[in-house]
Amino acid sequence: MSAGIIPPDEQVRTRLSPLGYPSNLLGPRVTYADVNESISSIVLRDRAPAQWWIGFAVAFCLLMIFFLAVSWLLIRGLGIWGVNIPVAWGFAIVNFVWWIGIGHAGTFISAILLLMFQHWRTSINRLAEAMTLFAVACAGLMPLLHLGRPWVFFWLLPYPDTMGMWPQFRSPLVWDIFAVGTYFTVSILFWFLGLVPDLATIRDRARKVWQKKFYGFLALGWRNSADHWQRHQTAYLLLAGLATPLVLSVHSVVSLDFAVAQLPGWHSTIFPPYFVAGAIYSGFAMVLNIVIPVRKIYHLENLITERYLNNMANVMFATGLMVSYGYFIEAFMSWYSGDIFEQYMMTYRVFGPYGWIFWVLMLCNVLVPQTLWSRRIRCNPFTLFIVAFLVNVGMWIERFVIVVTSLHRDFIPSSWGSYAPTLWDWATLFGSVGLFLMLLFLFIRLLPMISISESRELVAEPAKANAL
Amino acid sequence: MNEPKIFGIAAEFESHEQLVRAAKNAYAHGFRKMDGYAPFPVDGLAEALGKKNRLPLFVLCGGVVGGFGGYFMEWFANVVSYPINIGGRPLHSWPAFIPITFELTVLGAALSAFAFSLGLSGLPRPYHPMFNLPEFERASQDRFFLCIEADDKRFQEESTRQFLESLAPVRIADVPQ
Known part of the structure; x- marks a missing residue:
């Protein structure tokens, strides 16, 4: 481990930019050998640290709860959930939008920051991309489970079936299938393509036969030749360029599921940008919630330096302010529209039976992030973790407010109703967290969670590593 | 047609600057069938080797x-x-x-x-002669290789080896076929 090579006082000391921000991307005097060793040893070592086992055990239990909830759903049907008319979209859709939003930060980090030559993505992009995949996997399950008959989910896909029917391509729900499907596919290709050279490194460092075979198989025979690298880099850049509009389009399409409907509280033109900002907001919060403990447990402070935390906090804060602006405009437009139903919806969202949830949302998503004006809070892993956690909770609540409060009181009082989640709703939510964490823990154990080849690039070109 | 006994001759370098310099030299010297190996994408290496990208x-x-x-x-x-x-x-x-x-x-x-x-890179391909070189494991870690392949028109064991030695590598080795 590199921590042994570098004197402790130098580890702590961080170079500051003229504005007072930490500016190092790598710890001082990090070499190729340090990078190779500190990242690949996490994968190749015999025993995982105790914290990993504890986390894995928790994730495993939650995953079992998920299996239980899904099995019971398949046996008994949707009646076990709290959904009914008028609130036909309950936790499943809230969870769907929340999970898919979380995924966006991974793509933002790996694609948009790559195109903008932001080298501070290097140590976090792999982990963030993995997070994207697992979050999108959790997200994709939600609408499928909500279908009623999930086993015929393939009816959603266009194929020449015996019923002679085709999907209605004018429907945002069908757009959603294509948007999420494309997003998942492109994310997995991007992630795997980035992994191939690192899998070759792991293959070459492995000493056990099964490890050599396993990683050798996954590395596809990668030889690090100039030919390989040239095509790899071109493909990587092109995939980044292709994934960039996806960051903006996927959540826009998700928001159209709502905005195309005529329901007060949904039918709004601000939804696409407001949803995208919210997605990146919650995604960065989730990356921080993952990176901060991982960095501590695996002693990766030399690779994931304070500068990463500070920059991620800045992005989270900026998108948080955009989301706050979205809340403000939503309220303003419902008043300014002069539309009685819009005004009524907004009043009841804030002061109605679900009003307290709205105020928790304001607390988590608008007030708490204001602490990020302080650099001490941004650079302190502990406080930053807490803020990010509350933002994640807040973003889940936001989707709850949008889905439930809009649905429960629409145009005609005779069709009003209320919604309360059942035990199985909660089990599905926390169970999906279990699925996410389970995949994440397996990823951390089995694959290099930081890009080794990109870190070597930073070692070779210190100018990049310490650029402001 | 006589089978070449070796796949090529590889020279090992310590830094990416040395590898790019060596690649340019080899290209100027008329070698075409060759490849550079580096643990990260080196700017200008593919161009120095005359590689095309479609x-x-x-x-x-x-x-x-x-x-x-x-x-x-x-x-x-x-x-x-x-x-x-x-x-x-x-x-x-x-x-x-x-x-x-x-x-x-x-x-x-x-x-x-x-x-x-x-x-286009011929992957997946589990076996390749370069893997016969014991030091080649380090191409994915911290060393840089230039390999001139035996089916290059200008390849001759003695003169090619001498040429590679003139580039001052850490080590030169034959890559068995």
Whole structure:
């Protein structure tokens, strides 16, 4: 481990930019050998640290709860959930939008920051991309489970079936299938393509036969030749360029599921940008919630330096302010529209039976992030973790407010109703967290969670590593 | 045709600058069938070795196929094969077909970027003569290699070895076939 090579006082000391921000991307005097060793040893070592086992055990239990909830759903049907008319979209859709939003930060980090030559993505992009995949996997399950008959989910896909029917391509729900499907596919290709050279490194460092075979198989025979690298880099850049509009389009399409409907509280033109900002907001919060403990447990402070935390906090804060602006405009437009139903919806969202949830949302998503004006809070892993956690909770609540409060009181009082989640709703939510964490823990154990080849690039070109 | 006994001769370097310099030298010396190996993408190495890259063209084709194919699918399904008249609205409502056309353009381009970046490099390919070189493990860690292959027109064991020695590498080794 590199921590042994570098004197402790130098580890702590961080170079500051003229504005007072930490500016190092790598710890001082990090070499190729340090990078190779500190990242690949996490994968190749015999025993995982105790914290990993504890986390894995928790994730495993939650995953079992998920299996239980899904099995019971398949046996008994949707009646076990709290959904009914008028609130036909309950936790499943809230969870769907929340999970898919979380995924966006991974793509933002790996694609948009790559195109903008932001080298501070290097140590976090792999982990963030993995997070994207697992979050999108959790997200994709939600609408499928909500279908009623999930086993015929393939009816959603266009194929020449015996019923002679085709999907209605004018429907945002069908757009959603294509948007999420494309997003998942492109994310997995991007992630795997980035992994191939690192899998070759792991293959070459492995000493056990099964490890050599396993990683050798996954590395596809990668030889690090100039030919390989040239095509790899071109493909990587092109995939980044292709994934960039996806960051903006996927959540826009998700928001159209709502905005195309005529329901007060949904039918709004601000939804696409407001949803995208919210997605990146919650995604960065989730990356921080993952990176901060991982960095501590695996002693990766030399690779994931304070500068990463500070920059991620800045992005989270900026998108948080955009989301706050979205809340403000939503309220303003419902008043300014002069539309009685819009005004009524907004009043009841804030002061109605679900009003307290709205105020928790304001607390988590608008007030708490204001602490990020302080650099001490941004650079302190502990406080930053807490803020990010509350933002994640807040973003889940936001989707709850949008889905439930809009649905429960629409145009005609005779069709009003209320919604309360059942035990199985909660089990599905926390169970999906279990699925996410389970995949994440397996990823951390089995694959290099930081890009080794990109870190070597930073070692070779210190100018990049310490650029402001 | 006599089989060459070795795949090529490889020189090992300590830094990427040395490797690029060596590659330029070798190209100027007339060698063409050669390859550089580095643990990260080195700027200018492929150009120094005279490598060409046609990947962007394939990706463009993939995107075009995806886009046109996607639009055709929607048009065929909702206009020809299964038309539904909803209040007399036009069947060929192209603005509603755009989101899926866009998504499938991206999907086609991305799939071809992935498939061709590996396929044009001849991957997956589990075995390759370079792996016979024991030190080659370090090409994925901290060393840089230049290998001049035996089927290059100017390759002659003695003179090529001398040429590689003139580049001052850490080590020179024959790569067994």
